[in-house]
Amino acid sequence: MGKDYYRILGIEKGASDEEIKKAYRKQALRFHPDKNKSAGAEDKFKEIAEAYDVLSDAKKKDIYDRYGEDGLKGHAGSGTNGPSYTFHGDPHAMFAEFFGGRSPFDHFFASAGGPNDGMDIDDPFGAFGMGGMGGFPRSFKSRVGGPHGSREKKKDPPVVHELKVSLEEVFAGCTKKMKISRKRLNPDGCSMRNEDKILTVDIKRGWKEGTKITFPKEGDETPTNIPADIVFVVKDKIHSVFRRDGSDIIYPARISLREALCGCTINAPTLDGRTVTVSSRDVIKPGMKKRIVGEGLPLSKCPEKRGDMVLEFSVKFPDKLGPGAREALVQILPP
Template sequence: MVFIWTQFGVKHKNVNVKCKVRVMHRDDSSSSSSSGESSRSEQEAPCLSIKPVGKDFYKVLGVAPDSNEDEIKRAYRKLALKFHPDKNSDADAEDKFKEIAEAYEILTDPKKRSIYDQYGEEGLKNGSGMSMAGHSSTHCSDVKGDARATFASFFHGSDHFDIFFEPDLDSEEDLFNPFSRFAFSHVGGFSHHEGGLRRGRRRLQGVAVVHDLLVTLEEVLRGCTKHIKVTRSRLNLDGRSLRSEDKVLNVVVKKGWKAGTKITFPREGDETPNNTPADVTFVLKDKKHSQFKREGSNIVYTAKITLKEALCGCTVNVPTLDNRMMPLPCSDIIKPGAKRRLRGEGLPYPKSPSQRGDLVVEFQVLFPDRIPPQSREIIKHSLGKC
């Protein structure tokens, strides 16, 4: 008679543990032996590895068993966009989408992932298996959840949001900002963009309300805070009717910011039924200045001089943005359109506010309307040698 006793290992993160097989032989004639002991032989033999029963969630997401949470999230993001049933018309897209969501829910929960790594999908269903390892009972119904809710929560942090999208993500910016390509309409749907997108069926956000924000060059030089009152629509408690309310937004303009810079206040705009409030965006515009015009971080001042000053030399007093006067000696002949620079008297650089651009002095030569005959002869005689 042969008795076989096996000692099986378990699978931890897809690493198979060897098992031992002990074979015990008992001869029929051994019963007459005075010792009463059986002759035994023991040997190690290879055995099949024990694999967790159920789905391989790492394979579902296309990640390695030792992947970290960021790698799992990136994999889920890519696959969820690809197989969303509202975008993918394949027959198995919805099942694949649910399977991806289930894998993500389990592998991003440290406790569920630990149970799955040791006991597989069956371990999540079988409370007794986990109690042996000191874990509380967990059922698969707890981890499957709603695939659409998982998707909405992942991309927008709310289960009241649903999007339609283009899954062709070809850059890091697209990957981490899945809404960067989509324009929204006030009525809760997507506008016609990049070939057209279908309308969302859940809670969407309206188009940002855009306002121009006029700033003077002096404000750009020093930086400032603008207190802007906006009037917006807000839902009443019944969720249907609207009320009008005012709110003051504090718009911070930093030193050196250029025209066209956008400052956005999320969800501070109008709210309509079934939509989240729109954003409010301010776009910087340079207010016309009486003395200077702006060229990037430089400012330009036009100095008007006479023909005599242009030919014979002069000293021009140039104003600055901080109300100083800087003398600029000009001993050479100044031609119309000539420029001189006062270094570091312009606007701060946006990325390095401690440094400033230049104040560019552009000369405009004023020619006389007429010259007396006597002066004409003198000038003709003097210029004849030039």
């Protein structure tokens, strides 16, 4: 089951645009980390922003209503095509756009005499008669650093997301296209628009897990901020056969006790679809390893060279032995 954006905002499916705005306003005020210090408030605040980002955009809302979160984010089998949606926005920047200031609580609480002077925790702005998009007066926008204010713009912290890649993609290199939705300032420097953009990430051969790809200033842009950098961090997908150790790949070679004692032949697959045959006539103990040079991943700094494939042997012992086999082994095996 995917996320229920309507439940997150506390509204029913089919809610109007105005109802969606009001729901975001209420929930964002309730869970803003400047106001709500409970554990998980920051995560909830971001989840509310993502829900509003989807439901306030007609195109994304239509896909979500028809296919759910899986369809929106382009998961396999969802019946949709094209780049997948990922929320790359800054929830604090969205809050700033909606209300006209990044942290308005201090200003209002100072005027009201403190955060607990009879003010509704779900609606601290209710006493001032301010609601909905652009509800603040011009004088307030100036004080908090709006288009007429003097506060210096600060750059938002980077927005970091994992970029999962398979070992085959690391082996051959590939291109990933990531769709982001963000806020951009209009030429007047005050109003904003929603904008989708495709970011192209060229995965180089041999890139290690943890490699970072930075797209400067591609986050939300408001009158009060400098857009955040979007940062993708390479993360290995779990592989069905291999596991990775730097530029080496580990192949679990499972053999029988007879093969361990009498010799064996292993047909090991490779990442480029070939098969490597390895024979051994030595006694193989559980946990022993055999290295096949040059059959691993490309080296990130020197892609024409490759790491190794390491066969990691595990020996399957029989569950039981018959009397004849037991006696024969006693006679054959050394003490």
